[in-house]
Amino acid sequence: MSSMSFQEKSAWGTLTALLGVGGLYTSSLVNLWRADQLHIPSTFGLMVGFTILLVLVLVGYHILVAAITGAQDEDERDRLIGWRAGSIGGFVLAFGVITIVGHIVVGGLLQGGIWQSPAVIANLLLLAVFIATVVELAVTIWFHRRGI
Amino acid sequence: MGAIINRVRELRQRGEGMTQQQLAETVGVSRQTIIAIESGRYSPSLEVALKIARAFEQPVEAVFSLAEAE
Numbered sequence: 610m611s612s613m614s615f616q617e618k619s620a621w622g623t624l625t626a627l628l629g630v631g632g633l634y635t636s637s638l639v640n641l642w643r644a645d646q647l648h649i650p651s652t653f654g655l656m657v658g659f660t661i662l663l664v665l666v667l668v669g670y671h672i673l674v675a676a677i678t679g680a681q682d683e684d685e686r687d688r689l690i691g692w693r694a695g696s697i698g699g700f701v702l703a704f705g706v707i708t709i710v711g712h713i714v715v716g717g718l719l720q721g722g723i724w725q726s727p728a729v730i731a732n733l734l735l736l737a738v739f740i741a742t743v744v745e746l747a748v749t750i751w752f753h754r755r756g757i
Numbered sequence: 758m759g760a761i762i763n764r765v766r767e768l769r770q771r772g773e774g775m776t777q778q779q780l781a782e783t784v785g786v787s788r789q790t791i792i793a794i795e796s797g798r799y800s801p802s803l804e805v806a807l808k809i810a811r812a813f814e815q816p817v818e819a820v821f822s823l824a825e826a827e
Contacts, residue, residue, distance in 0.1 A: 614789040684786040685802050686793060753789075756798025 615674065615681040616691070617753040622670040624746040626663060631739055634659045638732060652728040656735070690752040698745025705737025763821045766795040768813045775812075784808040 613621075637655055641647045683691070709730065716725040769775045777795075781788045784805055793799035801809065810817040
C-alpha cells in the first residue's frame, strides 16, 4: 500500500500539471508578445484553451489515481494540512494582488505604456493566482512529508 | 511534531499485533495518519487520541505523553 494519502497524490499531480500547463501557457504568451499580438482577444482565447486543457488533465489524473488506489475521504490531518496550506496560499495571493494594484496605480501616474495594457494586467493577475496555487500545493506536500 | 511522544507502534505490535490499516479503520483516520502519528510527524486531536487509547484498552496518558515528562 502507498504511504501517500489520496490528498497528497492529488497535490503532487495538480502541482505537476500546473507547472507543465503553466509553462506551455507562458511559452505561448511570449510568442504572442514577440508577434506584437498581446491583446485581450488573443489572451482570452489562450486562457480559455489552457484552462480547458488543465481541467482535462486534472480530471483524467484524479480518475486514474482513484481507480488505481481508491479514493479516500479526508481525515483530520488532511483537513488541518488543507487549512494551513490554504491560509499560506491566501497570503501569497493577497500579496500578489496588492502588488499588482500598486503597479496599476503607479503606472497610471507615470503613464507607463504596455505594462498598463489590459492584457498584461490580466496575465499579471493570473500569475498571482498561479504562484499562490503553486505555493499552496508545495506547502501541502511539505506538510504531508515532513509533518504538521 | 516535537512536544508529544507516543507508544502507538509499541502497543499496536503487542500480542497478536494489529496492522496500521486495522488501527486506522478502528479509529476512523487514514493509514497514512497512523504512520504520521507513529513517526512523530503528527499529534492527533483529543478525540482521535482517546479513540486510539480505547482501541488499546489503555488510559490515554499511557499512550501519549509530553516530551518533557520523559
